[in-house]
Amino acid sequence: MALPGWIRRRRISLTISLTTLSLLLLAKAAEPPRNWLQDPPERKEPVIASCPAISNPDPLMGPRTRMPGRWRGLAPVSPDLPIVVMAGHADSQNMDGSGTPGYAVDVLKQRPMDGRMRDELYWNFKVQQQIVQLGRQRGLNISGYTPPSLTIRNHRDPSTNWAQAKMRSERGDYILEIHFDAYSPYGFGSGLIPAINRNLNVVDESLAKAFGRFPRDFRGGLGGPRRGIGILEIGMLQGELETQLRDPIRSAETIQCLASRVVDALVRGVGRS
Numbered sequence: 444m445a446l447p448g449w450i451r452r453r454r455i456s457l458t459i460s461l462t463t464l465s466l467l468l469l470a471k472a473a474e475p476p477r478n479w480l481q482d483p484p485e486r487k488e489p490v491i492a493s494c495p496a497i498s499n500p501d502p503l504m505g506p507r508t509r510m511p512g513r514w515r516g517l518a519p520v521s522p523d524l525p526i527v528v529m530a531g532h533a534d535s536q537n538m539d540g541s542g543t544p545g546y547a548v549d550v551l552k553q554r555p556m557d558g559r560m561r562d563e564l565y566w567n568f569k570v571q572q573q574i575v576q577l578g579r580q581r582g583l584n585i586s587g588y589t590p591p592s593l594t595i596r597n598h599r600d601p602s603t604n605w606a607q608a609k610m611r612s613e614r615g616d617y618i619l620e621i622h623f624d625a626y627s628p629y630g631f632g633s634g635l636i637p638a639i640n641r642n643l644n645v646v647d648e649s650l651a652k653a654f655g656r657f658p659r660d661f662r663g664g665l666g667g668p669r670r671g672i673g674i675l676e677i678g679m680l681q682g683e684l685e686t687q688l689r690d691p692i693r694s695a696e697t698i699q700c701l702a703s704r705v706v707d708a709l710v711r712g713v714g715r716s
């Protein structure tokens with residue numbers, strides 16, 4: 444059956460439009476994929492599915508220090524206080540003071556997370572990096588320091604955590620060193636072992652309120668605190684904390700949660716919240 448002339452003309456123009464559309468789609472598909480590294484999508488606060496506020500005792504971090512302190516941190520600080528985050532034992536592997544292997548390795552005879560270091564340092568590094576990243580997103584004047592070698596035997600080496608802490612603390616930086624305590628019965632639990640070389644300030648107070656408070660002269664005054672290091676014991680490396688850190692599915696979220704708790708306390712401490 445012959446179609447009237449106007450219907451034939453509309454069919455032809457429809458065919459042309461569809462062809463144009465197909466060509467456009469093909470051209471789009473041929474574009475190179477977007478490079479997310481160079482051109483990242485809009486950055487948003489990471490959403491942590493299961494990171495409730497800290498409680499005492501805390502279901503994730505366990506009990507607070509069984510040896511509590513009574514000091515108060517009252518000295519004011521600037522909102523731009525330079526904060527330097529270190530990983531505990533980062534220069535002391537394969538020597539005295541290398542940190543705890545944790546319950547999983549020491550008692551359950553599981554493999555270390557990384558054969559070059561104690562499990563404590565492995566997790567100290569992970570949490571340190573996440574604190575610096577989250578802290579910057581939250582507007583803190585925060586950086587990390589990592590020594591150039593996992594083993595530095597020379598105590599006079601200027602690149603150790605202790606040497607850097609002493610120098611930076613003297614110029615007014617706030618030094619925070621991340622640790623995981625040993626497991627029970629050797630461990631003490633969560634809390635801040637504060638610096639000894641300066642007046643305690645509102646950042647010390649904020650961390651102590653969130654994580655717990657060790658005595659200022661804990662074990663006669665440790666080497667780190669004498670050089671201006673605030674030692675933050677996240678918790679004993681055992682139980683739920685160690686299980687979640689070692690679980691490949693929950694590990695990243697657990698590190699994120701621990702780091703966000705530290706950053707929350709730092710943000711409150713410097714008065715940025």
Ligand SMILES: [Zn+2]
Nearest residue numbers: 531542622623
């Ligand atoms: Zn430690």
